[in-house]
Amino acid sequence: MAARLMDSIQATSIVKKFGSVTALDGVSVEVAGGELFFLLGASGCGKTTLLRCIAGLETPTSGTISFGDKDVTKLPPHKREAAMVFQSYALWPHLSVERNVSFGLEERKVDRAEIRKRVGEALELVHLAGMGERGIDQLSGGQQQRVALARALVVRPKCLLLDEPLSNLDAKLRIEMRREIRRIVKEGGLTAVYVTHDQEEALSMADRMAVLNRGRIEQLGTAEDVYRNPVTAFVAGFIGETNLIRGRTLEVRGGFVMVDTPGGPLVGRLTREGWVPGPGEEVRLSVRPEAWRIDPATGENGITGKIIERSYLGQRIQYVVQTAIGSQQVVELNPLLVREPGDEVVKISARHSDVVVLEA
């Protein structure tokens, strides 16, 4: 498949209501041509609804969707050329692998020789060459997943839509398929929108992602951006694990804030553009478990506590430290020593840049 840049996708101010329930509440995203874009969120946040709106399987209550310069909001799904990979794969059991893949080409009245050639290429791309004659029932879950992908890719769609494509696979296969899908999308220069609730999947694959919560976009950005600079407490908690600490603003200075917590003052940085907490305003601090250091030499910007729990996870050790600001999750990677839970007082601290100050 020749690498070529596909259309961009713009969804503008999409509102979707099901009866009295608002699934999408004014969502706008723009996916650049050739970008692998993720919609991430908990179940019920509206991510699948947005994807289905792009595919044309749902009609937005208001808002517009365009591919490139073309407004497709009113276009029925079979004229959109947005190929979708379904969560259940939706492979037709009455057709062979080959016939499943050739379906879209037959609909496009492509001539037979061309169909055969392109189906062959598509199956090769997903490493299923020679399996064309098989029935869908004779394939494993991972193979079915690849057929679904080939079926969507073979029609050279304007964009590729993936609805939790890996959620029915086992853990190991899932990791293998992540690489596989990213490779295919990038080799083909495809514009792809990928829906998942698995933040690890999003972090490892996405060019950019949108984190959705209750029908709204909480944050848009690259994986690194969203992980390191969360702009809301929801994003901080949803992407990766974090410790959220309540406190009140003491002092703001050049993008950094000193916050008064029950365990003493902590300094953190601001991430959300245009937001600065007023003096005495209640805020929340987000500290990643791996940002806490136990008993460091400096000991600055920290609090004291006791280790009450320990889980050994091989490459890392996870502690729970009881402090005046509640129990804190602490992770040590490749640790020099394994600490014992007990009455010994330890100090945990974090760099100023590793503490993020968020709206309460």
Place this chain on the structure above:
Amino acid sequence: MNRKAAITVTAIVSVLFAVFFLYPAVSVIGEAFRLPDGTLTFAFVGDVFRNPVYREGLWNALALGLASTLATFLIAFPLSLLSHRYDFAGRGALGVMILIPLVLPPFVGAIGIKHMLGVEGSLNALLIDAGIMNPLSPVDWLAKGRFWGIVAMNALHLYPILYMNITAALSNLDPAMEQAAENLGCPPARRLWRVTLPLAMPGIFAGSAIVFVWAFTELGVPLVFDYTRVAPVQVFDGIKDLSGNPAPYALVAIILVISALVFGVTKALFGRQTSGSQPRPKGRGGEVKLTGLRSLGCTMVFSFVFLVAALPHLGVVLLSLSDDWYQTVLPLALTFEHYVDALGDPFVVPSIKNSLIYASGATLIDLVLGIVIAWVIVRSTIKGRALLDALVMLPLAVPGLVLAFGYLALSQEGRPLYFLIGKDGSPAMLLIVAYAVRRLPYVVRSAVAGLQQSNPALEEAARSLGAGWFRTLRKVSLPLIGANLAAGGILAFAFAMLEVSDSLILAQQTEHYPITKTIYMLLSSLGDGHELAAALGVWAMVFLAIAITGAAVLAGKRGGLFRV
């Protein structure tokens, strides 16, 4: 359920089946292969095929079966598709209403048809009044269109079976199957042909097989249409003279083989679980909510089918109310006299009582057997359960006539089932057994569906808390599948009340007649017999309409009744 209980149940059910189902069925077929001295012969079967009258009867029965199935499909498929794809005004109520014709007894409807399409009927009267037809040479529509008349009656009676099957098949489909086709550029009409129809095939064929065998072996409708050159009627006429002629027996054997073949082939082709369906399809269906004219259009289509299907029965209602209906479009005067007369008739009241007793007895047996059989099939792990499953479905493949025949022969004095005949020659026990055997599949199917849908963990939880298996069954399983059981039970009861073959053949003294045989008898009596029969028919229909509405509501869209 523990293994021992499962094996015991399987053994008991097998024995019951062997005695009350296989034995009578085989004994009937045996007659066809036995010379008077007991040696095996295929000569009689050969004779049937050589006899042009029987050959014609078989061809006609096959043609009736095929034409009826096709006509049924043409009615049922568009309806299922409409209710699957669109939401329109009154869909819920109409979806239940169009099931009602299934329990409207077709041979009662045939009385109405006669009064509307007969030489002196409404249609001719209408045409004469309009000046289109010469009153001196009216057309006998029934004699002209006898074959298609029966096909129409069958189709309008049986389409709910197919409708229920196709609707269940469609609603079990993963909606993503259709959406994927749409997504790949397939417009709606082609999607139907390329994806929806092939995926719904198992449901279509499961329903079609039942419809075909039903129409192929139908006795009541051809009898009323006076269509004697069809195999089931030939069999019926053949035993009435009790001359020991083996030909009707051979004919029965052939009917049975054909029916079993149809079921067998269907099951072999489409019986396996389709992977296009999931136990619980995820995602939203592409159901479109219609408004305005389109919604009204769908409502009209459903109402129209119901009205046409119920038309013969409306004729029956009119007839039952008519004082004088002869050579006019509608009766000249209406009266409630026939209802009063019917209740005063020496045969009518006892026949209602008889039918109630027979049908209740049969339903009770079916419920008890159905529950334990379903439990073995779904919850136990013993080897024979697949066999048991197939065994209890067999009665669907065996024409009612065949069994009726077998019971008749085996319940003669000195034969093994003579003990079922009461002291005064009452066929009550025999009819209850006969009704029960043929309705068991419906109860088993619905109980199996119920158990499959309910999580076994709920039962395991009860067991782990110390409840024995019987207590678990009573306290947990039964309440969970109560709706399914009620649906299956009501259906079994309704069909038992309407049973024709066994009733006509096995009830021989008037005081033991069930409703159906009384109606048949009244039809052939002079005077106001037709009106009395119609009045009795109306009573039965009102009652059965309530029953099927209840069953449909309880079973829901995915009830999966009527499946092979």
